[in-house]
Amino acid sequence: MSDQYFKFIEFNPRRAMRGAxxxxxxxxxxxxxxxxxxxxxxANMKDFGAHPELQKALDAYGAFA
Structure with a gap:
């Protein structure tokens, strides 16, 4: 596991609706x-491993779908 730092801050559904x-x-x-x-x-998960904060960010997209 990398020492790379990640912290999920928020998911903005308005940006997602615009495709951003x-x-x-x-x-x-x-x-x-x-x-x-x-x-x-x-891509970051591939480079740095399955960091729990990246997983939270990815899960937020799933909740939006």
Whole structure:
């Protein structure tokens, strides 16, 4: 498992309805965050392993569907 930091912050359904990245994930302990798509999340899981916070972000997309 990598030492990469991830923290799921929120899921924005309005962004998802527009087809935009909708999962906001903190990627740095200094507070830097990114909007991520399902594809982004899966790519990070492939690179860094099945991090529980990435799984939460991916699950949020499933709850939206």
């Amino acid at each position: 990245e909708a999962a906001r994930v903190e990627v740095d302990q200094d507070g830097e965050w990114l909007w991520m798509s399902k594809r982004d999340i899966k």
